[in-house]
Structure formats: C-alpha cells, structure tokens
Amino acid sequence: MVRWEPGSRGRLEEAAMALYAERGYENTTVAAIAERAGLTERTFFRHFADKREVLFFGAGALQELLVGAIATAPRSATPMEAAAAALHAAGERFEEGRAHSVQRQRVIDANRELQERELIKLAALAAAIAEALRRRGVKDPAAGLTGEAAIAVFRIAFEQWVAESNRKRLTRLIDDSLAALKTIAGG
Amino acid sequence: MVRWEPGSRGRLEEAAMALYAERGYENTTVAAIAERAGLTERTFFRHFADKREVLFFGAGALQELLVGAIATAPRSATPMEAAAAALHAAGERFEEGRAHSVQRQRVIDANRELQERELIKLAALAAAIAEALRRRGVKDPAAGLTGEAAIAVFRIAFEQWVAESNRKRLTRLIDDSLAALKTIAGG
DNA sequence: GAGTCGATGTCAGTTGCTGACATCACCCTA
DNA sequence: TAGGGTGATGTCAGCAACTGACATCGACTC
Known part of the structure; x- marks a missing residue:
C-alpha cells in the first residue's frame, strides 16, 4: 500500500485549472488548489515556483x-x-x-x-x-x-x-x- | 507651513530606482522605499499598483x-x-x-x-x-x-x-x- | 468660522512564498 | 531479513506584498 497517490503534479495542474476557470485566478488560493488535489500548500510550491507557473508547465x-x-x-x-x-x-x-x-x-x-x-x-x-x-x-x-x-x-x-x-x-x-x-x- | 512635502510620487520613484540599483529588486522592501522617501508603505501603494509599477510609470x-x-x-x-x-x-x-x-x-x-x-x-x-x-x-x-x-x-x-x-x-x-x-x- | 476635500497615517488582516525540521513508505544492501 | 538511506510529503513559524477601514489635519470654499 502506497503512502500517497502518485501523480501529484498532474492533480495540482488539474485542480488549479478547474478552480481558475470556475472562480477566477484571483479568487483562488493556493491552499484551495492543494486541498482539491489532496495535498498541502507547501507541496504545491515544491512542484511549481509560484501560483502562475502551474498553468505553464x-x-x-x-x-x-x-x-x-x-x-x-x-x-x-x-x-x-x-x-x-x-x-x-x-x-x-x-x-x-x-x-x-x-x-x-x-x-x-x-x-x-x-x-x-x-x-x-x-x-x-x-x-x-x-x-x-x-x-x-x-x-x-x-x-x-x-x-x-x-x-x-x-x-x-x-x-x-x-x-x-x-x-x-x-x-x-x-x-x-x-x-x-x-x-x-x-x- | 505645509503638512507634507510635495512630489511624493517622484520621491518614491527616485527612492525605488536607487534602492533597486543598489541592492537589487528582490532585496528591497516596499517599506524601505517608503522610508527613504519619507512616507509610509501604505502611501506607496496608493501611488503605484504594486512594487513593480514604480519603474513603469x-x-x-x-x-x-x-x-x-x-x-x-x-x-x-x-x-x-x-x-x-x-x-x-x-x-x-x-x-x-x-x-x-x-x-x-x-x-x-x-x-x-x-x-x-x-x-x-x-x-x-x-x-x-x-x-x-x-x-x-x-x-x-x-x-x-x-x-x-x-x-x-x-x-x-x-x-x-x-x-x-x-x-x-x-x-x-x-x-x-x-x-x-x-x-x-x-x- | 464651519464644512468639505484630499493626501497621508495607522492598524489589522489575508495571501503568496520560504526555510527548517519531522515523518514514513519504499528500496538497497549486508 | 534487519537496518539504514532516500525522496516525497507534512507541519510549523515567519516574512513581505498587498488591501480595507478608519483617523488625521492642512488647505480650500462658502
């Protein structure tokens, strides 16, 4: 049994895209993206340099x-x-x-x-x-x-x-x- | 006697330019710019939308x-x-x-x-x-x-x-x- | 002289982002 | 198979950018 689901980067990308589209970039916090992906805010910033970069990977x-x-x-x-x-x-x-x-x-x-x-x-x-x-x-x-x-x-x-x-x-x-x-x- | 010196926007521009050139953009806080201009951080953000905009006015x-x-x-x-x-x-x-x-x-x-x-x-x-x-x-x-x-x-x-x-x-x-x-x- | 106005100050709060350290499944090797 | 290393993640504290709400007070108007 794995400790974490794989593909966390992809999940973060999807979650960010969905939330940005749904409620707009400015009204989306990184914490919300991470939560939707089942991860923490800190992990988001380990995969992406900042909140924008997730769209440009x-x-x-x-x-x-x-x-x-x-x-x-x-x-x-x-x-x-x-x-x-x-x-x-x-x-x-x-x-x-x-x-x-x-x-x-x-x-x-x-x-x-x-x-x-x-x-x-x-x-x-x-x-x-x-x-x-x-x-x-x-x-x-x-x-x-x-x-x-x-x-x-x-x-x-x-x-x-x-x-x-x-x-x-x-x-x-x-x-x-x-x-x-x-x-x-x-x- | 005036309450404040005039030309606060210009002073902020000069202060920002000097500090950015001296110690780099990232190592300069808005508080430092405002202090050098004899103003407060809040006033900086009344003149410029963000820390970058001061260079592009x-x-x-x-x-x-x-x-x-x-x-x-x-x-x-x-x-x-x-x-x-x-x-x-x-x-x-x-x-x-x-x-x-x-x-x-x-x-x-x-x-x-x-x-x-x-x-x-x-x-x-x-x-x-x-x-x-x-x-x-x-x-x-x-x-x-x-x-x-x-x-x-x-x-x-x-x-x-x-x-x-x-x-x-x-x-x-x-x-x-x-x-x-x-x-x-x-x- | 009272009232308005505009530029600034004060303060509290949210959010993006970072460093330091802990955790623990997995892998490798003795 | 025990034990140690590794890598991805979590936890937590903290800084700095930025914002909203409200206070201050000189200058200007009537």
Whole structure:
C-alpha cells in the first residue's frame, strides 16, 4: 500500500485549472488548489515556483519541439523558412487539444498576472528560436529578429484559432499570418 | 507651513530606482522605499499598483507619443512607414536620457518579475500601435502584425543602444533594425 | 468660522512564498 | 531479513506584498 497517490503534479495542474476557470485566478488560493488535489500548500510550491507557473508547465516541451524542428530543417532553408517549419510542428501539436487550449486561454486572458507570465514564456520561445538559428549559422540581428517575428506570427494565428468564430486549422492560420507578415514588411 | 512635502510620487520613484540599483529588486522592501522617501508603505501603494509599477510609470506618456505620431503620419504612408515614424519619435525622446535608460534596463534585466512587467507594457504599446493603425483604415491582421513587428524592431534596437559597446544613435539603430526586418521577411 | 476635500497615517488582516525540521513508505544492501 | 538511506510529503513559524477601514489635519470654499 502506497503512502500517497502518485501523480501529484498532474492533480495540482488539474485542480488549479478547474478552480481558475470556475472562480477566477484571483479568487483562488493556493491552499484551495492543494486541498482539491489532496495535498498541502507547501507541496504545491515544491512542484511549481509560484501560483502562475502551474498553468505553464508544458512550455519546456514546446520549446524542445521548436528547437528540434529548426535543427532538422533543410540546409537550404532561409531563417524564416526554418522558423516557419518549427511553427508548423507546434501548430500540429496544439491541433488535437483545442478545447483545452481555449479554456486555458480564457483563464489567462482574464488575468493580467497570467498574461505577464505568458508573455515571458513566449519571449523565451523567441530567444530559443533565435539561438537555434544561430547554431545554423544565422547572424544577428537576423537571428533575433526572426525569433521575434516568428513568435508574433504564432501569437496572431493562435489568437484567431482560439476565437470561437473560426474553424480553420491552426497550421493554416499560421500560413496566413506568415503571408501577411511578408506583405507588410517586404513592401 | 505645509503638512507634507510635495512630489511624493517622484520621491518614491527616485527612492525605488536607487534602492533597486543598489541592492537589487528582490532585496528591497516596499517599506524601505517608503522610508527613504519619507512616507509610509501604505502611501506607496496608493501611488503605484504594486512594487513593480514604480519603474513603469512613464509608459503612459510613451504610448501617447506613439499613437500621436501614427495619427499625424502622411496619408500616403504604408502601415509600416507610419509605425516607423512613431518609433523615430520615441527614439528621439529616449536619446537625451541614455544614462537613466541604461541604469533602468540593468535593474530590469536582473529580475524576472520586472521583465514580465516590461513585456506586458511593450505588448500594450503594440496593441496601441495596432489600434492607431486601424483608425487609419488598416485592416486586420495587418494592423496587429505591424504593431507586433514594430515593437520587435524597437526592442532589438533599444537592446543594442543600451549595450555599452555601442555609440550609434537610437534612431539610427531603429533604421537598421527596420531594414533587417525587411530583409528577413520580404525575401 | 464651519464644512468639505484630499493626501497621508495607522492598524489589522489575508495571501503568496520560504526555510527548517519531522515523518514514513519504499528500496538497497549486508 | 534487519537496518539504514532516500525522496516525497507534512507541519510549523515567519516574512513581505498587498488591501480595507478608519483617523488625521492642512488647505480650500462658502
């Protein structure tokens, strides 16, 4: 017989997501999350650095995906093409769990602190893309700018994707957003 | 005889900046800032929403500057040209107080919470640029993307400007960054 | 001169977050 | 198989950010 149920991190994630969605981030105490997961507040902070981080734990895997896609892009690809390949890989990963993405985004959009955390995660992704490009021999400032531009493209596409009115696939929206960037910048 | 010295907000800003630079953001309590300014902790929170905001109070004026510049750009200007005009106006405003900008950026770069706050302020600027473009008749997603791209360009330029090794003017660096964006996106 | 107003002070309380130490099922090894 | 080590969790005390309620008092108005 086990002393504790396994998967405490996952239970905390679920409990937090449910409570944030139900009564809002600000009206949810860490103690309440922990109780719902059958754990204590102290244990929550052993798994997550702070109350926001519980919603962003998956960012590490996403970053690996992006960096891996850029590394394996064809030698002949331009920086932006390599970045576009990475965005496509990310888009496909999200495609399955749209409902979860929508709920999560609603929670984040309702709270400024969560938006701040999301932005710094996106900035970290941009930096990771830039670094992956530099390993392909791309120089600065092209590497840094491509990273920023790629994330901007993704943000716009993702925003449209989670908006209810839209039924296009995320990968398609990414293509549209990339094309729009070419239009406005290349003119 | 006055009951309190005037300019309490400014004193709090100065005190916070000095202490953050001296011993770091995390090692500075709000009580210490207030004491240095000859006020109480409670008064600090009447002037600033939280401990971070004291460094970002000027963002409102910057936003007005950007929006105004876009509104007064020539009718014939493309979205990106209008955004570029706004970035130039911002660049000129920063140009005078480089020492202050450098110190402030050092403080922000040393702390993640402050970086988060900076990112959301930049995102707000991007949104304001996008909105100003829409008022010129620019459609989405071009308006949103141009806002994001403009801020990315500014970030890259500002980063180089505050780096000690560099002696170029900020407006010049903005031009370089804009040109680089054209190259990577338009190819 | 009374009354209002606005900036500040005082105080008590909640919550996020941390350090120090205890507990105990599980695993490894003699 | 006994005994010790390990890792995840619990317990507890405490700091600091932030908030609400109420008091103070110079300045301004009528």
